[in-house]
Amino acid sequence: MNDKKPAASQRAGKEAKRAVTVTDIAQAVGVSRATVSLVLRGSPLVNVDTRAKVEAELRRQRYVYNRTAANLRRRTSSSIALVINDLSNPFFAEFASGVDEALGEKGYVTLLGSTSESPARQQAVLSTLMEHTPTGFILSPAEGSDTQALRQVLGVNANVLLFNRELEGADWDFLTMDNQNGAYLATRHLIEQGHRDIAFFGGHAASSSCHQRRIGYQRALSEAGLDLRQDWLIESAPNRLEAAARTGELFEGGQRPSAAVCYNDTVALGLMLGLTSRGIRPGADFAVTGFDDISEASVAVPPLTTLTADPRERGRQAASLLLQRLDNPDAAPMRVVAPVQLRVRESSAALPR
Amino acid sequence: MNDKKPAASQRAGKEAKRAVTVTDIAQAVGVSRATVSLVLRGSPLVNVDTRAKVEAELRRQRYVYNRTAANLRRRTSSSIALVINDLSNPFFAEFASGVDEALGEKGYVTLLGSTSESPARQQAVLSTLMEHTPTGFILSPAEGSDTQALRQVLGVNANVLLFNRELEGADWDFLTMDNQNGAYLATRHLIEQGHRDIAFFGGHAASSSCHQRRIGYQRALSEAGLDLRQDWLIESAPNRLEAAARTGELFEGGQRPSAAVCYNDTVALGLMLGLTSRGIRPGADFAVTGFDDISEASVAVPPLTTLTADPRERGRQAASLLLQRLDNPDAAPMRVVAPVQLRVRESSAALPR
DNA sequence: CTGAAAGCGCTTACAG
DNA sequence: CTGAAAGCGCTTACAG
Known part of the structure; x- marks a missing residue:
């Protein structure tokens, strides 16, 4: 039992109005609760007339099935x-x-x-x-x-x-x-666009999805005969603010990348912010890809190339x-x-x- | 009872492993189920030693409180x-x-x-x-x-x-x-920006929120001594596609508005699309406001003036x-x-x- | 085809 | 302080 949580309130009204139950219906119709139950569960055993009478009464009293009670008895869950x-x-x-x-x-x-x-x-x-x-x-x-x-x-x-x-x-x-293939596709796309200096930006290397994406990125690089540079693997929490803040790390080394495969869209959006604030125009001076195709991706400036997973x-x-x-x-x-x-x-x- | 829906599945395993219950705990400790229940609910009545023994057994058997059963008995809900x-x-x-x-x-x-x-x-x-x-x-x-x-x-x-x-x-x-005040604020803002020909775009007039927003719009117009034009009240389903499609209706009359207060952000984004496709640059040739401040609003081109409700x-x-x-x-x-x-x-x- | 009885896992007066 | 009994609203063998 959870001891921190209080709560669970009475039903409306000081003295909770009792809900209509199978018992009420059974009494009104003059049958047993078992029969009502069979009607509720659509059993074919019930006599047509009995069924009709029960169903009428169900409607008349606005009966609401208590599925939690049924689940308890049946040892099931819905x-x-x-x-x-x-x-x-x-x-x-x-x-x-x-x-x-x-x-x-x-x-x-x-x-x-x-x-x-x-x-x-x-x-x-x-x-x-x-x-x-x-x-x-x-x-x-x-x-x-x-x-x-x-x-x-x-x-x-x-x-x-x-x-x-x-x-x-x-x-x-x-x-x-398919994290790996996704990042592979994005990286290969950048390579086809003529980029040779491509960073991988954002995400926590420890997370499995980031790990997978980095593998795909790496695979595309090596297929194209490009080197993997450790200083172009940049981590960042997957939020816009931190991504923007870490933009500088892309440009600290001697050689500068011309593109980045980002961990996801949010990071990519943050990076684009960071680039813009440095006077680097994303899409014009520096290429960026994301992951997820969140709704903002299509309306961003410029619209973000990304991977969609529906x-x-x-x-x-x-x-x-x-x-x-x-x-x-x-x-x-x-x-x-x-x-x-x-x-x-x-x-x-x-x-x- | 709902007759369309099938479902509710057995618990895992052919013969559902019975969950640990208060009865199991009571038997193991050698007390009644009532006592176990009191311990679970943190009653002060229970003897300290009894409580300790019960709690130990609860942990040992990894007891999981069945709140649905409790709710049934107590006639409550959580x-x-x-x-x-x-x-x-x-x-x-x-x-x-x-x-x-x-x-x-x-x-x-x-x-x-x-x-x-x-x-x-x-x-x-x-x-x-x-x-x-x-x-x-x-x-x-x-x-x-x-x-x-x-x-x-x-x-x-x-x-x-x-x-x-x-x-x-x-x-x-x-x-x-506050729909009314929101639309009022947006409209007044446009007036302060020098606009005098302002349409209200999107939403279904029958919906209460659209109705309220139109009232606020109207109030701002009349405060500024501007006329309300019926042909500048344009309806549209609140989605981007239809809003874009209805853009033309703004420009059918003799006089053309220079700005529109939109029913919400989605409609505003659609309108901006419609404007752009007509060679009218939103924010430069035509002013637009939205409502809601959805996350796309801030990254749209141009970024969308809107009302935020947190x-x-x-x-x-x-x-x-x-x-x-x-x-x-x-x-x-x-x-x-x-x-x-x-x-x-x-x-x-x-x-x- | 229908009913009486037992029981799902819990709680709550009521005794003692 | 603790236990025996009844019951929440339902269902399910089992008789008949």
């Missing part, structure tokens, strides 16, 4: 918990929207949780959600999550689908963008993978890599020589 | 339903984020629902959510919602907070941006208002107007004469 870092990130908002949509179609309700990238809050949120007995979890783990601690709070046999961030030693299902569709996919898992609890963990497409815009134009 | 049109709208995503954050702090869990602006889907979603017995609803109604139908599905004594869209004949609590803070406020209502079910309906601030950017520059 909810799924969706836990993400931050709904105000448009990528995750789209994702959440897709999850909720797909779950709703299957009769599940979505329990929401957000962690603000804090592993501690994540533990607290998951623990609270567990008390509501969701059938499963769709979790985009906070950076720095501890797999052990997660397993602890989620229990051994929980149905969990990890999204976006891989976890050391976790044997849960995992859905990820987050809403990823959400639907995540939901569907989790539901598959429910039907098949003993199957081996799945690892699904969703494809990613390059969206070329003006931020990655060829530079005049 | 969830609140949040129903919005579209999570992928950044304004609502921020709002949802604030709601969830504030509810979480009070020990509530958020049930998510989205309607895609469809009243029919809204009914279905609300009906499903009702079966999960949430304590209350935070609802941003779909356009064209039927108050009667809503009251029907939500029941008489439901705790409901309406957000953003007023509903004819509804006596639920209502939280709204949607995350509105979310927190909505949560807090609903919780107030729970404590005070018999108070009169509240009507709360949240202030709105003008954010001046380049899209509303003074035009060269």
Whole structure:
């Protein structure tokens, strides 16, 4: 039990008006509660007339099915918990929207949780959600999550689908963008535009997605016979402010890059800010690519070349993978890599020589 | 009961591993279930030693509190339903984020629902959510919602907070941006920039927020001694595409406006697109203002002058208002107007004469 | 085809 | 301070 949290309030009214129950309906019609229950669950066993009478009474009394009670008795659940870092990130908002949509179609309700990238809050949120007995979890783990601690709070046999961030030693299902290929595509695109001095900008090297993206970047470089320079691997928290602040690090060495593959769109937008404030025009003097295709990417100045993963569709996919898992609890963990497409815009134009 | 929806799956494993219950703990320790329950709920009645033994056993068996069972018995609920049109709208995503954050702090869990602006889907979603017995609803109604139908599905004594869209004949609590004052501020700002021919562009006149905004617009005009022209009141669905398509309607009359107060940012962004495609440069040849300050507003070309309402803070406020209502079910309906601030950017520059 | 009984996991008077 | 009993609203064998 969670001892920090107070709450849980009485239903409206001093003396909570009792809701209409199967008992009320049964009495009114003159049948047993079992019969009412069978009608509710659409059993074919019930006599047509009995069914009709019960259904009429159900409507008359405006009966509302109490699914939580039914779930308790049946030892099932009709909810799924969706836990993400931050709904105000448009990528995750789209994702959440897709999850909720797909779950709703299957009769599940979505329990929401957000962690603000804090592993501690994540533990607290998951623990609270567990008390509501969701059938499963769709979790985009906070950076720095501890797999052990997660397993602890989620229990051994929980149905969990990890999204976006891989976890050391976790044997849960995992859905990820094709980070490596995405960064590869972006880098190759820049090379095709004539760039030879290309940095990789932003993200935390420790995070699995940043790691994957750097590998793709590296692969494209080496395929083109270009050297990888350690001083052009620049880390930054994935927010605009820090990215802008770290812009200078690109130009500290003797040789200066003419382009940067950025960890994601937010970082790329920050970098463009940083460039502009130095009098370097993104898209004209310096090429930039992002990752995610958030809605701001297309309206940025210049519009941002990026990789699109269709987050809403990823959400639907995540939901569907989790539901598959429910039907098949003993199957081996799945690892699904969703494809990613390059969206070329003006931020990655060829530079005049 | 909802007859369209199937679903609700067994817990993991062919034969669902029984979860650890108070009974298990009670047996292991050699006390009654009542005592375990008292320990769980932190009752001071329990002997210190007994408590310690129970708590140790709770940890040892990794007991997880089943709050849904407790809620059933106590006739309470610890969830609140949040129903919005579209999570992928950044304004609502921020709002949802604030709601969830504030509810979480009070020990509530958020049930998510989205309607895609469809009243029919809204009914279905609300009906499903009702079966999960949430304590209350935070609802941003779909356009064209039927108050009667809503009251029907939500029941008489439901705790409901309406957000953003007023509903004819509804006596639920209502939280709204200051639409009227916002549009007034935007219009006055354009007048101060030297504009005298100002249109109001976008939104459905039937929607309450559009209606309010038009009133504010009108008030600013009349204060400045400017005439209201019916042909400069142009409707458009609040999406970018339709707004862009309707751009032409601004220039059909003899006299052409030099500026437009737009229903919201999305419409303004669409209008800017429409202007550009006609060779009219927004911010240089034609001034534009929006409403909402979505994240794209600041990175648009040119950056969009708009009204900011701090949607995350509105979310927190909505949560807090609903919780107030729970404590005070018999108070009169509240009507709360949240202030709105003008954010001046380049899209509303003074035009060269 | 229908009903009586037991039970999901918890809590709450009521005794003692 | 602790336990026995009843019950939240539902469902599920089991009889008949």
